[in-house]
Amino acid sequence: MIATRSVLTAAALAALSLGATTALAAPASAAPNTTPQKLCGTAYKTVNSQPVGAVGTLYLTYNATNGKNCVVTIRSNPGTVLDMSAWLYLNGTDQGADDFGRYTSYAGPVQVYGKGRCVDWGGSIDNVYVQVYGSNCGSLKEHVVTYTR
Template structure:
């Protein structure tokens, strides 16, 4: 019995050490640790998206059962907290919202009722921003702007 406990203890310590080493090792290229559906909710389907430079993507999602849009800005490589934002606005109803702060992975979610309305939305990561105007308006052409602040 004593031998078996020693072997088990040594095996357990080796596995623990290997696990700690693996957990501390940085991946060659980090991937986003979330999705728009995890941020907004599983009933929300992505209907549009736009890159925020090379830093990440802002997603516009829609829930057909309640007519709500949700927007989230997700970093490509999560890490140290940086200035981030996400926003949405429906001009017809003068409704909208935003989320701004220092985040490690994503900004949002922000929800607004948008069924049958054009929406303006966007996001920012560090000093790079993307804004989309007149989006999801059937045959109307949206306007996209990406820049730095």
């Protein structure tokens, strides 16, 4: 009986230890099937997007109700932690937001009020960077720069 109790106690301690380790583990930043609308909000419609090399996509969304733009960078295949970013500014100003960090699947969302304004936006995954200037300005043509470091 004492041997059985010792085995059960050891098993219970092992289960508690495993549970504590699992509870303290860092959560993933998103499910593999995330979308810009899941991150920015369902009222945000995708108005522009750019590939980030072959590793993901950068999305610009807009909410007509509140006049805000939102940018997210989403990896095609979430996995190990990588340097990622998403940024958004009103064209020609320092009004905006950015998110730079190490993530498993997405960076952002970042938002700025931009009703009736041109926006500059971009992002990166690992060493692939995308920058879009003068975007969504009606008749003006946007300028897209993609580069690898």
